[in-house]
Amino acid sequence: MFTSAASSRMFYVDSELDYSSVINSDHRESWGSNQLYPAIVRVHTEMPAQNVPLHWHLGSELVYARHGDVRLFIDGMDVTLRSGQLCLISPKALHSIHPMPHDDSQNVLSISFDGEYLSRMCPELANIRLNQGVVYGVDGIVDGQLLGLCEQIVGCVENDGSALQMLQLNALLYELLYHVCTQCTVMDCYTTDGEAKHISSNAVCSTAHAFNAGDVATVSEGSGVGVRRITEYMERHYAQDLSIGQLASQFGYSREHFSRLFKRGTGVTPDRYLTGIRLQSALDDLLNTGDTVAQIAQHNGFPNVRSFTTAFAARFSATPAVYRRAHNA
Helix, strand or coil: CECHHHHHCCCEECCCCCHHHCECCCCEECCECCCCCCEEEEEECCCCCCCEEEEECCCCEEEEEEECEEEEEECCEEEEECCCEEEEECCCCCEEEEEECECCECEEEEEEECHHHHHHHCHHHHHCCECECCCEECCCECCHHHHHHHHHHHHHHHCCCCCCHHHHHHHHHHHHHHHHHHHCEEEEEECCCCCEEEEECCCCCCHHHHHHCCCCCCCCCCCCCCHHHHHHHHHHHCCCCCCHHHHHHHCCCCHHHHHHHHHHHHCCCHHHHHHHHHHHHHHHHHHHCCCCHHHHHHHCCCCCHHHHHHHHHHHHCCCHHHHHHHHCC
């Protein structure tokens, strides 16, 4: 069953949620499971808007900005959704969510699928790789069925008096999940020289879309150890004194071969990917804790404050201290 907090806030969120009670020290989020629905469906209208701290979960997630903007950090990617846009998050992806309301109001739909329940029903769903961080909707990938299902789900949860609400919502959620799994996933294919490249199951998702979404880090299995195992290792150990040379040695590669393999599988260098994860966690600490900048740098694997400040300013166009003052005012 859902935790009492989850049950009481299904379907509307108009005040703060206690994320500290459901996100553990490993950043895993778990609201429990629900015998009625395959997902947690929430329409966020709370003001002031509440950031969702860095976390991951076993199921996939969809975030749809109906009114207001939303900034997300997903496995080192920086994605901004404008009104009328949505994006997908793969199972086990490390991410945080930062709403940016318009005119002192927001309306954001989030759908988090129950990964544990669904993987028992269909084991392949546990490791499905979605078009993660790619923007759908206005000025993004056109998928009228995807956005239409989201709007139908919102309409369904608003129709509280319907005797068939539970049946209708389940039908819509399973239809949405099937659409996402068949039309919004990343698959591997191989070139004539044996190198893996990535294609989307959605015909309109071109390479240009992927790069415009901000270095979409899809991963291939490659030869030997899969790149996904490497990124998962990074996500678990980013806070340690971890160098690219150490990573290469850990997985049995020379540094040069490791870097080539990693970039071929993700589209970015290992240094950039690791720094992205560290910055994502550091941003979460900066906005949601009282730790000093030096403590945040140390807790997130940066060798010193200077390297942290330089990397942070390059990504966010402000030093950590300035960014904290601007966003916590």
